[in-house]
Amino acid sequence: MVAPWDRRSDDDRARIEAATLARWLPGAVTAAPFHAARVGDIDDRLIVDRRGLQRLAPTRERDLLADGAGGGSAVLRPNEQQVKATADDSVIVGIARAIRRDGTGGKRDALVREYRPLQLHRGGVAGELLVASTRSDLDRQHRVGARAAAVLGLREDDVLVSALPAGPTLDHLGVVHLATGAALTALHARGVGDDLTTVAAAAARLPVTVLVVAAHEADVLAAVLREERTELRELRTVVSVGPPPTAQQRAATIDAFRRAGADREVAILALWGPSVSRSLWAECVEGGGGLHTYPDLEVLEVLDPLTGRVTDGDGDLTLTSAGWHGTVHLRFQTGTWVDPLTTDPCPGCGRDVPRLVGDLVPHAWELPVALDGGVRGTIDLRGIAAVVARTSWVTAWRAELRGPDERVPRDRLVVELAGTGPRSDTGRLERALEAATGLAPEVIAGVHEDEVVRGIDAAGGVLADRR
Numbered sequence: 001m002v003a004p005w006d007r008r009s010d011d012d013r014a015r016i017e018a019a020t021l022a023r024w025l026p027g028a029v030t031a032a033p034f035h036a037a038r039v040g041d042i043d044d045r046l047i048v049d050r051r052g053l054q055r056l057a058p059t060r061e062r063d064l065l066a067d068g069a070g071g072g073s074a075v076l077r078p079n080e081q082q083v084k085a086t087a088d089d090s091v092i093v094g095i096a097r098a099i100r101r102d103g104t105g106g107k108r109d110a111l112v113r114e115y116r117p118l119q120l121h122r123g124g125v126a127g128e129l130l131v132a133s134t135r136s137d138l139d140r141q142h143r144v145g146a147r148a149a150a151v152l153g154l155r156e157d158d159v160l161v162s163a164l165p166a167g168p169t170l171d172h173l174g175v176v177h178l179a180t181g182a183a184l185t186a187l188h189a190r191g192v193g194d195d196l197t198t199v200a201a202a203a204a205r206l207p208v209t210v211l212v213v214a215a216h217e218a219d220v221l222a223a224v225l226r227e228e229r230t231e232l233r234e235l236r237t238v239v240s241v242g243p244p245p246t247a248q249q250r251a252a253t254i255d256a257f258r259r260a261g262a263d264r265e266v267a268i269l270a271l272w273g274p275s276v277s278r279s280l281w282a283e284c285v286e287g288g289g290g291l292h293t294y295p296d297l298e299v300l301e302v303l304d305p306l307t308g309r310v311t312d313g314d315g316d317l318t319l320t321s322a323g324w325h326g327t328v329h330l331r332f333q334t335g336t337w338v339d340p341l342t343t344d345p346c347p348g349c350g351r352d353v354p355r356l357v358g359d360l361v362p363h364a365w366e367l368p369v370a371l372d373g374g375v376r377g378t379i380d381l382r383g384i385a386a387v388v389a390r391t392s393w394v395t396a397w398r399a400e401l402r403g404p405d406e407r408v409p410r411d412r413l414v415v416e417l418a419g420t421g422p423r424s425d426t427g428r429l430e431r432a433l434e435a436a437t438g439l440a441p442e443v444i445a446g447v448h449e450d451e452v453v454r455g456i457d458a459a460g461g462v463l464a465d466r467r
């Protein structure tokens, strides 16, 4: 018998990952147009395991959006032959059963259940990426939600009130799935346009034991509950949706809820996932263990943002949505700066799943910039490294973001390159850099390597924000 998801041996985990990827990856690289086009001349018979996966170049949000509106070309759209060749056994058995029961109509329904995108949510740095979930994905989201609830230490007699604004986001929908998957009594109290007093009014009518709130609003919610004199006798958990708060922020939030009349010390526990994902990861109620991930439902890597290579150090959290249908992420660089994943058993709860411990900064390399005409945009600084890596004559580089000046009334990206390439390459590089970063750069080629190195030392890195 296989152990539960959070107590598996390394061998079991490796076996489950191998089995999942062997079935799922071939479908993902052939039946999602975006990925099919990017596999290029890699022999697709090799893309069946983690090593094969790592032959694929990582992708970024900008790549997906450039390929089509909302990133729709990353949605799995298999034909019947591809389903036969790549679906896992339970899907094939389900389809066969549906055909026996209802003939052609049954087959169609079974395929729709697995592959038709039913629910979309917005993800990415500005919510422009649409992430599609199928019926089978929604079932998985309920399973993920039940797991997160277990990690958070929630119980079936808990009464949950959510203060997250309603909307097409992973945060809101993920908490709905969590409550549904864990069979909790829940009120997702905050409709569109409602403020936190609506949440206080809802909490006043229920014996609320769990409050869910966006991390940046936790203390404000406590203040509103205090002002409204909301009864908080039963409250024991505040789920802070966002990157884990610092010890200081946690203490301040506990204090704010105590002032609001919470009887006992409430646990402040984080719940977070990259907005393009379908899973929210939780901190455990035992505490101190970081965010607990689901290794049988996703492959996580940490990549060096400047080379796109796997690193043992801190870097860019990169996601492969192993086994999910709908939107397929293959080595999607979420842009979240993280420390290396920890695989030791959690000191709090003993679960041995990979955990994200320490600071975590979403969209660390995607910064807001002022474009022409005062329009706000986003620059993806990882794009510089991606372009430079494809330019063999560059021996060293650095880049600076500068604010508007009298000559150029927008933020400017200046890229210095050491090495000697053809003069005609500068124009090509400028166009490639604009596509990869989102801002037209000024390229200064032929800078002496020593000078570039001095600039890197002075700025403390290859990227300097001087605005």
Ligand SMILES: [Zn+2]
Pocket (backbone or CB within 6 Å): 283, 284, 286, 287, 289, 292, 346, 347, 348, 349, 350, 351
């Ligand atoms: Zn734990």
